[in-house]
Structure formats: C-alpha cells, structure tokens
Amino acid sequence: MSAEVLVVEGLTVYRDAYVAVQDVSFSLEVGTDTAIVGPNGAGKSTLIQAILGILPRQSGDVFWLGHSLSRRGALNARVRQQIAYLPQNFLFDRRIPITVNELVALGWDDLGPKLPWANQKQRRLAVRQALERVDALHLGSQPISRLSGGETKRALLAYCLVRPRRLLILDEASAGLDVRGESDFYQLIYQLKQEQGWAILQISHDLDMVRKHCDRVLCLNRLLRCQGTPDYALSPDNLVSVYGSEFVRYRHQH
Amino acid sequence: MGLRCTVYGTRPEPPPRKPYTVHRTPLSPMLSDFTRVIELFQLPFMQRALMGGILTGLMGGLLGSFTILRQLSFFSDALGHSALLGISLGLLLGMSPSSVLLPFAVLFALGVTYLLERTRLWTDALLNIVYSSSLAIGVILLTFVGQYKGGINSILFGDILAVRQGDLIVSTVLLVVCVVFVGLTLRSQILLTLHEPLAIASGIAASAHRTAFIVLLALVVGASIKAIGVLLISAFVVIPACAARLLSRTFTGYVMLSAVLGALGAVLGMVFSAMLNLPSGPAIVTMQLAIFLVAIVVPRTRLTAV
Known part of the structure; x- marks a missing residue:
C-alpha cells in the first residue's frame, strides 16, 4: 500500500456561482500533521467538506487510502471508518437528548442496517476504553447539554477514538475553548497522535501552534498558494501572498 | 363525529336495567360513568376506534421524536392541512378519501421537499404558503363536490369512530414498517439528527435517508387523517414527542417513551371522550396536552436529582 493516506488532484469546488476552491492538489502521508491556513473565506472548510464528500465538487479527483471518492460522495465503507472528522464549531442542538455514552457509541458502529441491540457488549467496552483515554469516563452518563466546552471536545475525541483510525480531520477544532482549554486539547491530541499513529489534517488560525507542531502547511486562498514545511510556507513572503500585506505588518508589530 | 350514539339495547346480556340517564345520579356519578365507559368499549366500533387511536399514537410518537x-x-x-386538498380532489374525481390520501400525501411531501430545496426562502414561510393555499383550493374544490356525506367537520376534526377494519390493517402494516425502519x-x-x-462524513446517504423519512411521515399523516382530521393530526406528531423530550436523558429512551406517550394519550383520550360524550379527536389531543403539562412539572421534582 502506498504511504499516502490522501491524494487530492486538481480539485475545484463551486459554492453557488463562485469558485470557492480552485485546482487544488496535495497529498498527505501516513503519520504526518498537516495544517491548512488562510484568511476567512479562503475556502478551507469548503476544501475539507469536498474531500469528505459533504459538498459536491466540480472537478478533480480524491483518493482515500487508494480508494477513489465518487462524484456523489460515496466511498468504500471500510475506508470511511478509518477517517475521523471533527466539524467546525460542533454546535449540535443542545435540546437533543443524548448522553456522552450514546454519542461515542455512534462513532463505533458501521452504519449499515442492524438491530439496535446488536454487539451491545463490544460497543460498551469500546466506548468505555475511549472515554478512559480522554479522561472522561465520569462523563459517560451525562447528557451532552450539560457539558462544558472542554468536556464536549473530549467527548468528541472519544467519538474519534472509539474505533482505530488512520486519519483525523479537524476543522478549527479548538474554536470555543479558552487559552488553557486549547492548550490542554492540543496536548491530548498530540499524545493520542503518538499512541494511535494518526495522520492529522487540520484547519488552524493559530500560526504559532502550526509552527510548533505541524510537519507541513498548505496555504490556501481559493488557490493553493504554497505548500511546504512551516518554516518555508509561513515565511513573510508567503504570508503576504496568502493573507495580504496588511496582516503580515500587523503580525510583525505584535 | 362525537359519541352521540344511542347505546340502548346494544349490550350483549340484557339484565333489566333503567335507562342511562338514570345512572347519572348525584350519588355515584363516577361509578356510573365508569360502567358506561366499560359498556361502550364492548362495542365493536369503539374497540376499533381505540385500536386506531393507539396505532396512530404509536406511529405519531415514534416518528414525531x-x-x-x-x-x-x-x-x-x-x-x-394540505390533506384537505387531497380529499377534495379525490371527491371531485369520484374516489374515496381513503384511497386518495396516501398517494396524495406522499406526492405532496416530495413536492414540498423539492420546493424547499430549490428556493432560498425560509422554511416556515414557504410551508405557510403551501398549507394555506392548499386549504383554500381544497375548500373551493369542495364547493363543486356538493354535499360530502361526512361533512367538512369530519374532514377538519376527523371521525375516529368511523375507523374501519381496513383502516386498522393499513395502520398496523404502517406501524410495523415504521418500527422496522427506525429500529x-x-x-x-441519531447521527443525522445530531449533525x-x-x-455524511461517516458514510450515511443523507438525502436518501431524508426522503425515506419524509415519505414515511407523509404515509403516517395520510393514514391518520380520517380519524384525527386535518387540523389536529400534527398534535399526534408533536405533543407526545415534546413530553418525552422533557422526561428523557438518553436518545433511545426518548424515542420509545415518545411512542408510549402517544399511545397513552390515545387511550386516555378515548376514555375521556366516552365518559363525557366528547368528540374523540379533540379529546385525545386534550389528554396529550395534559401529559405534556405533567411532564413539565415532573422533572423538577424527581428527575433532576438523578
């Protein structure tokens, strides 16, 4: 099997009438941590949603672990299970009655038709182990509506962890956390990355965090402006081409 | 509609008794009401009505959650509301409402879904246009039909006492389909509801699921219109589910409780209707409301400690 978890070739995505993402190509290797950076409206979330099949794409090809994502967003179910996705601002409706145990269990199941009580024992065990690893076992029977921001993120990480995965996709995963919560969250993520051998693809606004942790950076502003190591991709010249000169002057003053 | 039926002479064993009016003495009104209810539920049409209510309550609660x-x-x-249009179209074409309602509801639901996806308007505004205009057109069409034997009242509020064997069979089949599908x-x-x-990222075909659910909901509404009426049917979908939401912590428990409360509301409502001689559809909805109000009060005293 190739060392690439994900290959994207010439991806173009329209949102309504405008081009949100144009002719983007890149690939992700096993066990690496790649950040997508770029200003608001640069198409970062659109890119991620298109490679997951949530949004339709205009043209281009997407291969997950060597399997092609169909035009209509269909992908081999076994491949799907190896990808975990944490959407931006996971703002589910807090009026929905569901406990942390139930939420995490949803990540464990393959979603074909089956009896609700099938594999109950294995599911419970997997949920327990996942919650243990994110230090949230005590939250299991809590309804989600009662969780704090940090607890919610841990529950969602348990949802990702409950089944072995190859790749974790984070869309501004730390949004909504305070400084302390954010640093705890990333510490947990990188600890789990070590343990699980995950590759990570994340959207981030925190360029310092990106410099510290990521192996590769994709600078996106509709087009892929540059990609490479953080030192190269986040050099002042490249930042100007992605964010515009105003932003870079601002960052140098502070 | 209603229970204004004469019960004299319909009881199977005839011990000589005074007429019903005499039972309503100030001495034991509750007891006489109770025996009257028991006697009423020995009548086949009341049993069918009760069965129909329970089936509709279970389906409404299950999908309503x-x-x-x-x-x-x-x-x-x-x-x-738009089912009125279906009924009057059926009458105009000389077909029975029962045979028109199911296909009409499904086609209508799919059409509205398509409209909602196509236009960029607010869902509630668009639905308002859809239902008020179909009510209007439905009523106009009814004027061409002439006298509908059930009358507009039975279309608006339903006639659960006119539920037939065939209706029960359709409802039973539909309930089984709902339980199997949801199960x-x-x-x-759950994942689709949550986010x-x-x-989709987990590989669920969201749009196929959405369509399947809407078709099922349309079938349930279509099958229940005759008994509950076009105005009150949505109560069967909404009220038990809201009551169950107030009382539930887990999702699975919530779905099951919603179905159970739907059935409970139907049983209580039928008894209430028989006792006080009230129209059955509104009686059931009133009992659903009572359950909902109890659910508002209960969690503060008991469940918050759990």
Whole structure:
C-alpha cells in the first residue's frame, strides 16, 4: 500500500456561482500533521467538506487510502471508518437528548442496517476504553447539554477514538475553548497522535501552534498558494501572498 | 363525529336495567360513568376506534421524536392541512378519501421537499404558503363536490369512530414498517439528527435517508387523517414527542417513551371522550396536552436529582 493516506488532484469546488476552491492538489502521508491556513473565506472548510464528500465538487479527483471518492460522495465503507472528522464549531442542538455514552457509541458502529441491540457488549467496552483515554469516563452518563466546552471536545475525541483510525480531520477544532482549554486539547491530541499513529489534517488560525507542531502547511486562498514545511510556507513572503500585506505588518508589530 | 350514539339495547346480556340517564345520579356519578365507559368499549366500533387511536399514537410518537428534533414539526402540520386538498380532489374525481390520501400525501411531501430545496426562502414561510393555499383550493374544490356525506367537520376534526377494519390493517402494516425502519437504522437516524455533515462524513446517504423519512411521515399523516382530521393530526406528531423530550436523558429512551406517550394519550383520550360524550379527536389531543403539562412539572421534582 502506498504511504499516502490522501491524494487530492486538481480539485475545484463551486459554492453557488463562485469558485470557492480552485485546482487544488496535495497529498498527505501516513503519520504526518498537516495544517491548512488562510484568511476567512479562503475556502478551507469548503476544501475539507469536498474531500469528505459533504459538498459536491466540480472537478478533480480524491483518493482515500487508494480508494477513489465518487462524484456523489460515496466511498468504500471500510475506508470511511478509518477517517475521523471533527466539524467546525460542533454546535449540535443542545435540546437533543443524548448522553456522552450514546454519542461515542455512534462513532463505533458501521452504519449499515442492524438491530439496535446488536454487539451491545463490544460497543460498551469500546466506548468505555475511549472515554478512559480522554479522561472522561465520569462523563459517560451525562447528557451532552450539560457539558462544558472542554468536556464536549473530549467527548468528541472519544467519538474519534472509539474505533482505530488512520486519519483525523479537524476543522478549527479548538474554536470555543479558552487559552488553557486549547492548550490542554492540543496536548491530548498530540499524545493520542503518538499512541494511535494518526495522520492529522487540520484547519488552524493559530500560526504559532502550526509552527510548533505541524510537519507541513498548505496555504490556501481559493488557490493553493504554497505548500511546504512551516518554516518555508509561513515565511513573510508567503504570508503576504496568502493573507495580504496588511496582516503580515500587523503580525510583525505584535 | 362525537359519541352521540344511542347505546340502548346494544349490550350483549340484557339484565333489566333503567335507562342511562338514570345512572347519572348525584350519588355515584363516577361509578356510573365508569360502567358506561366499560359498556361502550364492548362495542365493536369503539374497540376499533381505540385500536386506531393507539396505532396512530404509536406511529405519531415514534416518528414525531425525530420530527421535532429535525425541526420538521411545521412540515407535518402543513402536510396535515394540505390533506384537505387531497380529499377534495379525490371527491371531485369520484374516489374515496381513503384511497386518495396516501398517494396524495406522499406526492405532496416530495413536492414540498423539492420546493424547499430549490428556493432560498425560509422554511416556515414557504410551508405557510403551501398549507394555506392548499386549504383554500381544497375548500373551493369542495364547493363543486356538493354535499360530502361526512361533512367538512369530519374532514377538519376527523371521525375516529368511523375507523374501519381496513383502516386498522393499513395502520398496523404502517406501524410495523415504521418500527422496522427506525429500529434497523436507529444509529444513522441519531447521527443525522445530531449533525448532518458528520453523518455524511461517516458514510450515511443523507438525502436518501431524508426522503425515506419524509415519505414515511407523509404515509403516517395520510393514514391518520380520517380519524384525527386535518387540523389536529400534527398534535399526534408533536405533543407526545415534546413530553418525552422533557422526561428523557438518553436518545433511545426518548424515542420509545415518545411512542408510549402517544399511545397513552390515545387511550386516555378515548376514555375521556366516552365518559363525557366528547368528540374523540379533540379529546385525545386534550389528554396529550395534559401529559405534556405533567411532564413539565415532573422533572423538577424527581428527575433532576438523578
């Protein structure tokens, strides 16, 4: 099997009438941590949603672990299970009655038709182990509506962890956390990355965090402006081409 | 509609008794009401009505639990109101309402879904257009039909006492379909309700599921219109589910409780209707409201400690 978890070739995505993402190509290797950076409206979330099949794409090809994502967003179910996705601002409706145990269990199941009580024992065990690893076992029977921001993120990480995965996709995963919560969250993520051998693809606004942790950076502003190591991709010249000169002057003053 | 039926002479064993009016003495009104209710429920049409109520309550509660969380309550309301158009179209074409309602409801639901996806208007505004205009056109069409034997009242508020064997069979089959569908796809349904992009990223065919659910909801509404009426049908979908939401912590428990409360509301409502000689559809909805009000009060005293 190739060392690439994900290959994207010439991806173009329209949102309504405008081009949100144009002719983007890149690939992700096993066990690496790649950040997508770029200003608001640069198409970062659109890119991620298109490679997951949530949004339709205009043209281009997407291969997950060597399997092609169909035009209509269909992908081999076994491949799907190896990808975990944490959407931006996971703002589910807090009026929905569901406990942390139930939420995490949803990540464990393959979603074909089956009896609700099938594999109950294995599911419970997997949920327990996942919650243990994110230090949230005590939250299991809590309804989600009662969780704090940090607890919610841990529950969602348990949802990702409950089944072995190859790749974790984070869309501004730390949004909504305070400084302390954010640093705890990333510490947990990188600890789990070590343990699980995950590759990570994340959207981030925190360029310092990106410099510290990521192996590769994709600078996106509709087009892929540059990609490479953080030192190269986040050099002042490249930042100007992605964010515009105003932003870079601002960052140098502070 | 209502229970204004004469019960004299319909009881199987005839011990000589005074007429019913005499039972309503100030001495034991409760007891006489109770025996009267027992006697009423020995009549086949009352048993069918009770069965029909329970089946509708179970289906409404089951699908309603997802309907309210997906913010489709108003959709079920619009579907119910527009059934009037289906009924009058059927009458105009000389077909019986029962045979028209199911296909009409499904086609209508799919059409409205298409419209909602096509236009960029607010869902509630668009649904308002859909249901008020179909009510209007339906009423105009009815004027061409002439005298409908059930009368407009029975279309608006239903006639649960006119439920026939065939209606019960349709409802039973539909209930089985609902239970099997929701049961086998429960986890996909939960994930879709919780967060649709996440569900798609996990490989769930969201639009196929959405269509399947809406078709099922339309069938349930269509099958229940005759008994409950176009105005009150959405209560069966919304009220038990809201009451169950107030009393539940887990999702699975919530779905099951919603169905159970739907059935409970139907049973209590039928008894209430028989006792006080009230029209049965409104009586059931009133009992659903009572259950909902109890559910508002209960968690503060008991469940918050859990």
